[in-house]
Structures are given as C-alpha cells and as structure tokens.
Amino acid sequence: MNWKEFYDIAKDSVIFSDGSMGVFLQRYGLKGGECPDYWNIIHPEIIEDVHKKYLEAGSNLITTNTFGANRIKLREFGLDEKIKEINSKGAKIARKVAKGRAIVAGDIGPTGKLLHPLGDLTFEEAYDIYREQIEILANSGVDCLLFETHIDILEIKAAIIAAKDVCDLPIIATVTFEKDGRMLTGTPPEAAFVTLEALGVDILGTNCGTGPQDMLNAIEKAIDLVSIPVIAQANAGLPELKDGITLYTTGPEEYSNIALKMIERGVSVIGGCCGTTPEHILLSRQKYLSKYKNGIRKLKKEENELIVSTRLGIARIGFDSPFAIIGERLNPTARKKLASDIKEGKFELFKDEALRQQEARADILDVNMGIPEIDEVSLMVEGINILSNLVKTPLSIDTSNPEVISKALKIYPGKLIINSISLEENKLKLLPLLKKYGAAFIALPVDRGIPKTAEERLKNMKRLLQIARSYGIEKKNILADPLVLTVSSEQQSPQQTLKTIRAFRNELKVFTTLGLSNVSFGLPAREHLNRSFLAMAIECGLTSAILNPFDTELVGIIKGSDVLLGKDKNGEKFISIYSEKKSSVILPEKEKSETTGEKLFDCVLKGNKEVIEILIKESLEKGYKPFEILDKFLIPAITEVGKLYEERVYFLPQLMRSAETMKTAFNILEPLLREEGGSSLGKIVFATVKGDVHDIGKNIVILMLRNHGFEVYDLGKDVPNEVIFSKAIEVNANIVALSSLMTTTMPMMKEFMELQKRKGTNFKVMVGGAAVTKSFAESINAYYSPDAVDAVKLAKKLVSQ
DSSP, rough: OOHHHHHHHHHHHOOOOOOOOOOOOOOHTTTTTTTGGGHHOOHHHHHHHHHHHHHHOSSSSSEEETOOHHHHHHTTTTOOHHHHHHHHHHHHHHHHHHTTSSEEEEEOOOOSSOOTTSSBBHHHHHHHHHHHHHHHHHHHOOOOEEEEOOOOHHHHHHHHHHHHHHHOOOEEEOOOOOOOTSOOOOOOOHHHHHHHOOOOOEEEEEESOOOOHHHHHHHHHHHHHGOOOEEEESSOOOEETTTTEEEESOOOHHHHHHHHHHHHHHHOEEETTTTOOOHHHHHHHHHHHOOOOOOOOOOOOOOOOEEEEEEEEEEEEEESSOOOEEEEOOOOOTTTHHHHHHTTTTTHHHHHHHHHHTTTTEEEEEEEOOTSSSSSHHHHHHHHHHHOOOOOOSSEOSSSSHHHHHHHHHHSSSSSSSEEEEEHHHTTTTTHHHHTTTOOEOOOOSSOOOOOSSSHHHHHHHHHHHHHHTTTTOOGGGGEEEOOOTTTTOOTHHHHHHHHHHHHHIIOOEEOOBBBOOOGGOOOOOOOHHHHHHHHHHHHTTOOOETTTOOEEEEEEEHHHHHHHOOOOGGGHHEEEHHOOOOOOOOOSSOOOHHHHHHHHHHTTTTTHHHHHHHHHHHHHOOHHHHHHHHHHIIIHHHHHHHHHHSSSSSSHHHHHHHHOOOHHHHHHHHHHHHTTTTSOOOEEEEEEEEEOOOOHHHHHHHHHHHOEEEEEESSBBOOOOHHHHHHHTTTTTEEEEOOOTTTHHOOOOOOOOHHHHHHHOEEEESTTTTTOHHHHHHTTTOOOOHHHHHHHHHHHHEEE
C-alpha cells in the first residue's frame, strides 16, 4: 500500500491505523525514566515485534517509534546527540515491517514546552526543533508525517509550517482534548479542526485524551466544519495502577463499539493511543467489516461558509449563516486615548474595547496598529498575543504593511483574516504567504483606482478571484468588498455598492463585507444613514460588515434581519438577546474602575500585567499597606479568576495571564510583606517524580499556589524520592506535592508514601498529573488534585487541618 491508496480509501470510506506503542514497551520492561525512543537502538527486535502485531491486526498505517525523538525531549535523557540515529532507525524498523502492506508515518510529538506568550519557547525555536526531526524522518523514507498529542494549537502550527518548508510529504495532524472537551490551552474542537484544515494538512483529528466516548463527543462538535478525512485514536480509557502494573479501563469490546459510532459519525481513520492493543484495532475492524460488508461511503461536506478561528473560538460567515459583525473599535485612527494606550504599551483600553465588543456580540475583531512613528510590527505582535488569549473572537488584521502581515500570519494561533488584498502588484505578492498559513482575506476590486460602477467592480473581482485560485486559495476563504464611498461626495455611490453586493452574491457566489461607516462620512446624524444603508445591504445579500457593535440599534437591525431571513432558527438567538438584559461577569458597564481597590482587582481579573506595577506603586503611595493590597484586592481577584476558570468562562490562557499579573504584583510586595513580619500560608515542596521529565502542569500549579501566598520549593523534574523527602524535612514542609504525567512513573508516588512511613513522618501529600486519578491517590493515602485551581483549594484545606 502507498499513500495514494491509503488516502483514497480514507477520503471515501474507512481505514485503520495502529495503536499504542508504550503499553507494549512497558510489558517488555520499559521503566520510568527510560527513553522509549532509544529502544529503536537498544531493542530494535521489540519495536519490530510491536509493529508486526498491529500489521497482523489489520492496521494499514504503522507509526514509527519516534514520538519523543525531538531535540528537547531527547536532551532530557542525555540523548540529543543521537537524534539522527534514533529517528532514522525508527523509520527503518517500521519500513522493514510494513513491506508495502501498510504506509509508514513518521511520528512527531510535542516539545513539552509552551510557546510564547503562554511559555518561553518562541515560534521560531519550535519551528527549528521540528524542522530538524522532520528532515531526518523525511530522508529516512517515511510515507507521511503524523503530528500527535499536541496540546497547543500554535505549537502544532509551527510543526506543520516546518514540514511544508522541509518536504512535500503528506501530513496527518492530531491534537488532544481534555475531559472538558478543549485542548489544554483552551482551544475547542471547532477551532482546532478549522485551523488544521486551513494549514493544508491532508488528514486531521484527535488522539489520546480520556477515552473513546469523550473523543466521540469532541469529534461531533467539529467534524461537520471540515471537508478532509478525520482520524480518531483514543486512549483505552483512563489508566489504573494495580500491583505496579498499568491497566486501562476500556477493553476491546467497548472500544470497538464506540469506534463504530465514530465511523457512523464520519470518521475515516480509526486507530488507538495509550492502552490500546492489536485486539482493540482487530475487533474494531472486524465489527466495521461485518456491518459494512461493502464499505461505507462518506458524505461530502458542502462548503458554503467561511470559517475563521482563534485559540478560543471560531466565527462563521455565509449566505445562510447569521450576519457576522466585525468590530471596528480596535482602530486607533482618530482615537487619541486608544492610540496613547497602545503607544505607551499599556493596552488597558485596548483590552477593555476588545472585551466589550465581544460582549456586544461582535463575531470578529478588526485590529489596526496604524499609529504614526511607531514600530507597527512589534505592536501588532503584542496585540495578537493579548487578544488571542483574551477573547473568543477571531481577528481581522487591518494593515497595508507586508512585514506586519507576514509576522501576524506566523504567530497567530488560528485562521485569521487579512484586511486587505487588491489587484495591486505588491498586494498580490502576498497571496502565496496567505495560502501557506491558511488565512482568509478581504478582497478589494481595486487596480489603479477605485472603480465607479458595479460593472467595473465585478470585472475586477473576477480577475482577483481567478488569481487567488491560481495560488490554490478557494473562494470560500475570500470576503469580497463591494467598496463603500461616502454619500456626501457622490449621492449615487451607495446605489452602485448595493448593485455590486447583488452581483457578487448572484453571479460570483462570493461572501461579502464592507466598512459600514464610510457611507456617512462628513454628514450629521451618521447613525441614521449607517442603519438605513446596512438594512438595504443585508437585503441585497451582504454577509458581514465592519461596524460599531456598541450601536445597539444597529445590532438590533442585524439580529432582526437574521430572524426575518430565516438565518436565526425559530428566532432563538433573537429571543435570548432581547427577552432579558444580561450582565457580564467579566466586564462591568463602566469604562474604568473608580477606586484604587477596584483598579487592582480589575487588573488581575483581566490579566493586565502591563500596568499592575504602576497600580501597586500608586496604591503604596496613597498609604495602602502591603497586606491590605494583597488580602483585600489581589487575593480576591485571583480567587475570582479561579472561579471563572472552574465555570469554563476562563480557560488556561486567561488563567495564566492573570496568574502572571498576580506574580508581578507579588514580586513587588514580597519584600515589603517580609518587613511587616508576614508569613506564608504554608510551605510546599513540589517536584515531578523520578523518571518523569514533564513539568508544564507542575509549573502552572506552582504559579497559582504562590499567587495565593504559599511558599513553594520547586525541585524541578526527574527528582528522586530521597531528595524530595530531605527537602521536606529541611524546610519543615506542610505539604509535599508530587506530579507525574506517565503511568510508568506513578509508582514513584507510592514509593514516596512508603519512604515517609519508614522514616516515621506524616507529610500531607498532594498528587496530580495526566495519568493520576483520584482512586490511585486514595489507594496510596495521598490527596488528589485535577488542576491548578483545585490544587489551591486543596492546599488551603490541608494547611488548615
């Protein structure tokens, strides 16, 4: 079997990949602290045997044993110098087994680091790390690349871009969703799938996670949004450790039943992840073939929408979709306060305007950094980093600077809109870049000047669509601008715009948008003209507009039009909006907090790290005591952030931004608190256990604990129990916190409990991590915490006992 044969089946029917490698290696003796990828060198016969078992079970895709064989992961084991040998040997073993019966996928996992602004790893650094591993695998003869178990949409974007720059191998891209149905960094299935398809992968989907039923739930939310094959590789449920052996809760029978449901829902490639065995794959395949003796034909998705995404959500534009509002309030042109806020690097008003527009039901936010005498590139980067982790609304980047466009396309965690591309030569040069990064764009039918008539605009738009098509950009990724000129200078111009909208809709079948307020420029009572013109434009087929979402009458016209045109089923959204007034828990109606305390609270709540230092100093100058600032304003604020996180109003990006803001404030107050004789809530010794080199979750928990006043001793990762115990004795710890991502290292937690029992101590021990469960914690007499917010609550409870 070659890639074309595999893909042709996936496009039209169902095909099967392999399952877990790790569960086998554990059975063969892989211990915690060992590098699984290194077994390609020291135990090639075992890796070969695992591949053979999946091939015999009917897998048509064999995955190389190279999941953690990137430079960063291998360095943790002191094996980074062997990166080429490990990856090439992994590919060689898989190819030897496949022998044309299956394709070989070069397996590429995450780096284990969070990308900026959530972490320290830059996009460029991630790109280089992936490029290195991809080059080795590509040169070793793999048939395709498989990116899997990614928790950050920006990191997998860096990997995909690196792959496209290195080779032309097909790409399968999968991400992992948590129990709440989102990636660790907050991305829902809808945004993940839309982003991956926009980046031009061949097959997309999800792997790992908490089990097949949760995976099915996630897939159902997003599968109808994409038109390429979807792959599902679930865990065999959650692991349990019994007598030192890792057991998974979902057997082949249950797994195969849910796999059949996935197939019926439209999944094209079925495989497995942690805990699955050849038996899981074999039974899934047998049940499929038994029920669908002649195979199952996949329904093709009708591409009648433009869908854009960001880290936290999506927006949809289409003829049958509700009218899309593109908020115009992040443009500093003629707005001195906003321009000053951005230029000074505060971004306080900038964030307020973004949140308020989201609350006012803007679907997309148009972002402009056109301020004279500033570094537009760096400000746009900062703006994107803030907004993509603050609001659920995707962005439209409004700029004529090619350098800004290039940088924005690279660092944006999703599929954005570029505003705009015209027929001018310097703009058309950007089309290959838009295709590479999977962006949509606003198309201006402008060549050497603005055409006066609808006929000229239609002619120009046809040319622009044809040129875009030559670069592989589909019409569904284009928003045509019919061009709005002010009625005050030429009264006939709005009529030409309306005529153009009808022509774009009826003749070109292209989605449309426009800058609404242009029509009324230079006239009094502009709101009346804007509202009247918008109603007429919607009737002509307009699908979106850049406008002021704070104009409630304007928004009312839009929502009413959706009902009248049948775009709001049964008027459900209209009723939910206008049946009662709803206030936001995130953003108050007022423009600014009035008191010092409110300002501090609001700053932490919104993650305004840029201004917290100024506010703390102002508070101290006004006579507030350090403890008063901490106890009355900062702690209540970060507690409210935790509440919003638990309610799934906030997600990890907002939680981390608020935590970093709190950390900045605490760093200023800490020496002053010591002078006043203050004490911490308690001492916690924290470590990732021996054999485990993962620390993303641990670091997030530590950040939250410190923000709440705990004194945390971070011992790092891969820490022996004796070292943890000695530190706990040394500092007289109130709590010992242990983290483990892998089932192979969970026994270290039990051994710590046995160690302290032998030593005659009774430290309260908190445990957590991806593989750890409450039942496991109870079995070793430890306390379990599933996430950072819960860890704070648990720690407070334990120190009070």
